[in-house]
Amino acid sequence: MNRRAVVPIVAVVALVVSSCGLLHRDDNAAPAPTSTSGSAPDGALARFTADVDGVHVEVTPAAADRDRGLTIEPVDATIPTVETRLASTSAISITLDGGAGQPSAPLKVQFDLSDRPDLTAAITDKARPVLESVSATNPDQRDMFTATWDPGTKTVAAEVTHLTNFWLSVFNVFSAIETGIGKAFEFVRGTTDSPCREHSELSLNGTDYVLTTVTPGAVAGCLADDNGAVAIDFTNATGGFYTISVAPGDIGGAWVVTQALSMADSAGSLVAAATPNSKGVLAGRSAGRLTLNSGITEGDVRLQPQPQGILTKSLLSGVGMLGLDLGPLENIPETWDCFATITNTTKLDGSASTAEMVSGIGGISQCLVTHAKVKGGDDIRMAALHRLGVAVDLLTELPAQLGDFIAVGLQQAAGDSVLDFRLRTAVPTPTETPTSQPPAPESTVIDRVDVSTWAYDRIEGDNYKADNNGGKSVAIYWKSYAGEKQIRSGCTSTLEVTGPGFAKTVNGSGCDSYNPGTYVKVKSPGTYTATIRVHQDGQPDFVAERNFTIQR
Numbered sequence: 001m002n003r004r005a006v007v008p009i010v011a012v013v014a015l016v017v018s019s020c021g022l023l024h025r026d027d028n029a030a031p032a033p034t035s036t037s038g039s040a041p042d043g044a045l046a047r048f049t050a051d052v053d054g055v056h057v058e059v060t061p062a063a064a065d066r067d068r069g070l071t072i073e074p075v076d077a078t079i080p081t082v083e084t085r086l087a088s089t090s091a092i093s094i095t096l097d098g099g100a101g102q103p104s105a106p107l108k109v110q111f112d113l114s115d116r117p118d119l120t121a122a123i124t125d126k127a128r129p130v131l132e133s134v135s136a137t138n139p140d141q142r143d144m145f146t147a148t149w150d151p152g153t154k155t156v157a158a159e160v161t162h163l164t165n166f167w168l169s170v171f172n173v174f175s176a177i178e179t180g181i182g183k184a185f186e187f188v189r190g191t192t193d194s195p196c197r198e199h200s201e202l203s204l205n206g207t208d209y210v211l212t213t214v215t216p217g218a219v220a221g222c223l224a225d226d227n228g229a230v231a232i233d234f235t236n237a238t239g240g241f242y243t244i245s246v247a248p249g250d251i252g253g254a255w256v257v258t259q260a261l262s263m264a265d266s267a268g269s270l271v272a273a274a275t276p277n278s279k280g281v282l283a284g285r286s287a288g289r290l291t292l293n294s295g296i297t298e299g300d301v302r303l304q305p306q307p308q309g310i311l312t313k314s315l316l317s318g319v320g321m322l323g324l325d326l327g328p329l330e331n332i333p334e335t336w337d338c339f340a341t342i343t344n345t346t347k348l349d350g351s352a353s354t355a356e357m358v359s360g361i362g363g364i365s366q367c368l369v370t371h372a373k374v375k376g377g378d379d380i381r382m383a384a385l386h387r388l389g390v391a392v393d394l395l396t397e398l399p400a401q402l403g404d405f406i407a408v409g410l411q412q413a414a415g416d417s418v419l420d421f422r423l424r425t426a427v428p429t430p431t432e433t434p435t436s437q438p439p440a441p442e443s444t445v446i447d448r449v450d451v452s453t454w455a456y457d458r459i460e461g462d463n464y465k466a467d468n469n470g471g472k473s474v475a476i477y478w479k480s481y482a483g484e485k486q487i488r489s490g491c492t493s494t495l496e497v498t499g500p501g502f503a504k505t506v507n508g509s510g511c512d513s514y515n516p517g518t519y520v521k522v523k524s525p526g527t528y529t530a531t532i533r534v535h536q537d538g539q540p541d542f543v544a545e546r547n548f549t550i551q552r
Contacts, residue, residue, distance in 0.1 A: 046060070046061065046066040047059070047060050048060075048061070048070045048072060049072075050072040050073070050092075052072070052074050052089075052090060052092055053074070053089065053090045054115045054116050055089050055090075055111050055112065055113060055115070055116055055119075055168075056111070056112035056114070056115075057072055057092060057109070057110070057111055057112075058109075058110040058112070059072060059094055059107060059108070059109050059110075060107060060108040060110075061096075061103060061107040062103065062104060062105035062106075062107060064104045064105065065096060065103050065104055065105070065107070068096045068097050068101060069096065069097055069098060070094070070095070070096055071093070071094070071095050071098075072092060072093075072094055073092065073093050074090060074091070074092055074093075075091050075092060075093040075136075075165050076091070077091035077093075077134055077136075077165045077167070078134075078139075079091060079132075079167055079169075080323060082169075082171075082321075082322065082323035083175075083321065084171050084172045084173075084175045084176050084179075084321050084322060084323075085169050085170070085171055085172075085323065086122040086127055086170045086171065086172050087118060087119050087122040087169070087170045088132075088167050088168060088169040088170070089111065089116075089119070089167050089168045089169075090167065091165050091166065091167045092165070092166055092167070093136065093164070093165050093166075094109070094163045094164075094166060095163055096163060099136070102162050102163060103161070103162070103163060106159045106160060106161050107159070107160060107163075108157060108158070108159055109131065109157070109158050109159075109160055109166065110155055110156070110157045110158075111155060111156045111157075111168050112153070112154065112155050113154050113155065113156065114154045119168075119170065120151075120154055122170040123149050123151075123156075123170055125398075126172060126173060126174035126175075126398065126401075127170050127171060127172045127173060127174070128147075128149070128170070128171060128173050128394060128397050128398075129147040129149050129156045129168060129169065129170050129171075130144055130145065130146065130147050130158075130168075130169055130170075130171060130390065130394060131144070131145040131146075131147050131156075131158040131160065131166055131167075131168055131169075132144055132145075132166065132167055132168075132169050133145070133160070133164050133165060133166045133167075134164065134165050135164050135165070135379075135383075136164050136165050138379075138380065140380055141379055141380045141383050142383060142384075142387060143383040143386055143387045143390075144386070144387045144390040144391060144394075145158045145159065145160050145390060146158065146159075146390055146393060146394075147168070156168055171322055171394065173322075173394055173395060173397060173398050174398055174401055175321065176318050176319070176321035176322055176394075176395065177318055177395060177398060177401050177402055177405055178401075178405070179321055180314070180317040180318035180319070180320060180321040181314040181315065181317060181318040181395075181402070181405050181406065181409070182405050182409075183317065184239070184264070184310065184313050184314035184317040184318075184409070185239070185310065185314055185405065185406075185409025190218060190236075190237035190238040190239070190285070191217050191218065191237055192216075192217065192218065192219065192220040192235060192237035193237075194220030194222065194235055194237075195222075196211075196213075196220045196221055196222035196223075197213065197216045197217075197220050198212070198213050198216045199211060199212045199213060200221060200222045200223040200232075201223065201426070202223035202224070202225065202230065204225055204228070204230060205228065207297070207425055208425065208426035209223055209230055209423060209424070209425060209426065210423075210424050210425075210426045211223050211232060211421055211422070211423050212421070212422045212424070212484060213419075213421055214419070214420040214421065214422060214479065214486055215419055215420070215486075217237075218236070218237055218238045218240070218419060219234055219235065219236050219237065219238070219242065219282065219303060219419050220234070220235050220237070221233070221234050221301070221421045222235075223423075224289070226289065226291045228294060229291050229292060229293065229294045230291075230292045230296060230423070231289050231290065231291040231292065232289070232290045232292075232301065232421065232423075233258070233287065233288075233289050234282050234287060234288055234289070234290065234303075235286075235287045236282050236283070236284060236285055236286055236287070237285070238284060238285070239284035239285060239310060240284055240305055240306075240309070240310055241268050241269065241272045241281055241282070241283055241284055241305070241306045241307075241308075241309025241310055241313075242281065242282045242303035242304060242305055242306065242419065243272055243273070243278040243279075243280075243281055243303070243304045243306050244278060244279040244280050244281070244282060244290060244301065244302075244303055245277055245278060245279060245301070245302045245304065246279060246290075246292075246299055246300065246301050246302075247299065247300045247302070248299065249277075250293070251292050251293055251296045251299035252291075252292050252293035252296070253279040253290050253291070253292060253301075254279075254290070254291045255279045255280025255288060255289070255290050256280075256288060256289050256291075257269075257280075257283070257286065257287075257288045258287045258288050258289050259286045259287040259288070261283055261286060263316065263326040263327060263329075264312075264313040264316040264317050264320070264326065265283040265284060265286060265313060266283075267312050267313065267316050267326075267329075267335070267336065267339065268281075268283060268284070268308075268309035268310060268311075268312040268313035268316075269281040269283045269309060270336040271308050271309060271312045271336055271339050271340050272306035272308055272309035272312075277458075277460070281306070281309065282303060283309065284309070284310060284313065292423075296423075297425045298422075298423055298424050298425060299423050300420060300421065300422055300423070301420070301421040301423070302418060302419070302420050302421075302452075303418070303419040303420075303421075304418055304454065305418070307410055308339075308340070310409065310410075311406065311409075311410065312339045314405075314406065314409060315339070315361065315364070315392060315395070318395050319388060319391040319392060319394075319395070322391045322394065324387060324388060324391055329384055329385075329388060332381060332384065332385060334367075334368070334371040334385060335368070335385065335388065337367070337371075338364050338367035338368045338371065338389075339364055341360075341363055341364060341367055355399075355403075357402075357403050357406055357407060358396050358399040358402060358403055361392060361395065361396055361402070361406075362393065362396050364389075364392055365389045365390070365392040365393035365396070366389070367389075368385050368386070368388050368389030368392065369385075369386055369389035369390070369393075371385050372385035372386035372389065373386075418452070418454070418477055418517075420479075422484070424484075443482050443483065443485075444482050444485075444487055444490070445482055445536070445539055446480045446481065446482055446487055446491070446511070446534055446536055446539070446542045447481065447482055447483065447542075448480070448481040448542075449478055449479070449480050449481070449532055449534055449542055449543075449544035450478060450479050450481070450544075451476070451477070451478045451530060451532055451544050451545070451546040452476075452477045452478075452546065453474055453475065453476055453477070453530065453546060453548045454474070454475045454477065454517065455472055455473060455474045455475065459551060462546065462547060462548040462549065463548070463549045463551060464548065464549070464550055464551070465550075465551060465552075466524075466525050466550045466551060466552050470523070470524050470525055470552065471521060471522055471523045471524065471550075472521070472522055472550045473519055473520070473521050474519065474520055474521075474522065474528075474548060474550075475517035475518065475519050476495055476497070476513065476517055476518050476519075476520065476530045476532075476546075477512075477513045477517040477518075478493070478495075478512055478513050478532045478534075478544065479511075479512040479513075480511040480512055480534050480542070486512070487511045488510065488511055488512065489510065489511065490511070490536060490537070491510060491511035491534050491535060491536050492507070492508065492509055492510075492534075492535045493507070493508040493509075493510060493511060493512070493513075493532060493533070493534050493535075494506070494507050494508070494532070494533040494535075495507075495508070495513075495518055495520075495530065495531070495532055496530075496531045496533070497520045497522070497528055497529070497530050497531075498528065498529050498531075499522060499526050499527060499528030499529065500524055500525075500526035500527075500528075501523070501524065502522050502523060502524075502528065504520055506518055506520075511534060522550060524550070525550045525551055525552050526549070526550060527547055527548070527549045528547065528548055528549070528550070529545055529546075529547050530545065530546050530547075530548065531543065531544075531545050532544045532545070
């Protein structure tokens with residue numbers, strides 16, 4: 001039986017976008033598009049072809065679909081302007097059953113660009129082809145499909161699962177990485193100039209409160225009256241993301257973001273918020289208020305850096321450069337579940353290799369594509385997940401460049417320290433001051449060493465879930481104080497970690513662990529003891545301990 005794809009007789013003028021502006025093809029003498037399909041024995045594949053605007057299009061449906069009247073025709077579809085799209089073909093419509101049906105199995109679409117040197121020249125080691133689509137009936141339903149370039153035959157091939165309007169695009173992927181991801185990491189570091197940079201005071205209900213910033217610089221906390229309760233207004237001068245925890249737990253803590261967040265910042269916050277016992281997330285260069293329970297007299301607030309927040313933001317900034325509207329993704333929980341998977345596969349302290357990082361990002365893409373296939377229901381939702389998955393995968397086609405930008409950014413983010421804020425009740429100033437005496441010298445003798453631990457997959461407190469190999473990389477932090485004053489110099493420190501079949505000693509030249517703490521890699525589950533010994537000349541050593549547990 002002979003079959004022929006039906007193509008209307010029209011003349012098409014191609015309009016493509018390039019880095020140099022608009023390219024126009026002279027089609028004054030162009031022949032009308034044609035379509036052919038050869039006969040094939042039963043069970044064999046049929047190939048339907050058409051020549052549209054100098055591009056030879058070939059569609060190969062599954063054997064079960066070959067007699068369903070496949071058509072290829074030019075279509076008047078709006079191709080949105082995208083900064084990183086270097087070139088594109090004109091739009092075509094591929095249909096079955098007169099547009100009433102969808103394929104029973106994926107079909108292959110191939111574009112022969114032999115007669116389009118403008119398109120072949122656009123595909124380079126920094127620019128990649130991708131097949132884009134938009135629904136013929138709903139302009140909000142857009143999708144992307146991974147494409148393969150064969151420079152020998154000058155063809156681009158893609159596999160699609162549904163039929164609609166398509167066009168082939170060439171995207172400058174390097175520009176998306178450099179401009180999108182690079183810019184997201186560019187402003188990771190920062191220092192606040194807030195008047196609350198070092199401390200803040202508040203008189204409330206007859207009590208004077210003082211909030212002291214242990215390590216001034218990145219984040220400022222200003223005390224405020226929130227309907228009779230003590231509140232802290234935090235402002236973040238960096239691009240980093242911080243989770244918020246309090247001690248003791250009964251002081252409460254209701255977190256409200258007080259500055260509008262971009263979609264990428266909201267996404268980073270959602271992923272970072274997966275940390276157990278977190279009151280909320282302070283996103284990069286944003287602000288929020290933490291309101292404590294009424295009647296509290298003291299407490300501590302800790303801001304813990306969360307690299308997965310800035311990583312998520314950077315990746316979404318990168319795919320945003322590929323023309324994706326991130327808005328519809330905000331209310332799709334599977335989006336954030338997939339981005340959170342990278343914390344289980346990749347070290348986010350900047351030490352991961354390029355291969356590990358790209359593999360972890362590829363896992364995000366695969367997760368998104370899988371969810372798009374199995375969730376069913378809303379076509380727009382499914383297409384949005386699939387399109388995001390393909391866009392993330394497109395970034396991994398330049399693994400060296402992607403790995404370089406992200407590795408450097410995460411190394412900077414890993415330099416962010418744990419930030420502690422101490423809320424205390426101040427001693428009221430007497431109304432009459434006796435004859436002043438020269439102030440006594442402020443003591444620098446260490447009388448307290450605070451020790452804390454941190455690792456991914458926290459169960460509760462200092463309990464962590466073991467990695468697949470049974471071990472765990474745990475960060476040990478410590479800070480030395482004389483009263484409320486942190487002592488930073490004039491000391492030496494020794495960290496000793498002991499546990500099941502494990503002993504490690506690390507010597508340091510300071511009074512604290514600095515950033516990003518001291519990491520130890522334990523090899524098996526069990527309870528471990530971290531002992532800190534701080535030595536000051538002329539003083540007995542100050543010793544502090546903290547236990548942590550690794551569980552399977």
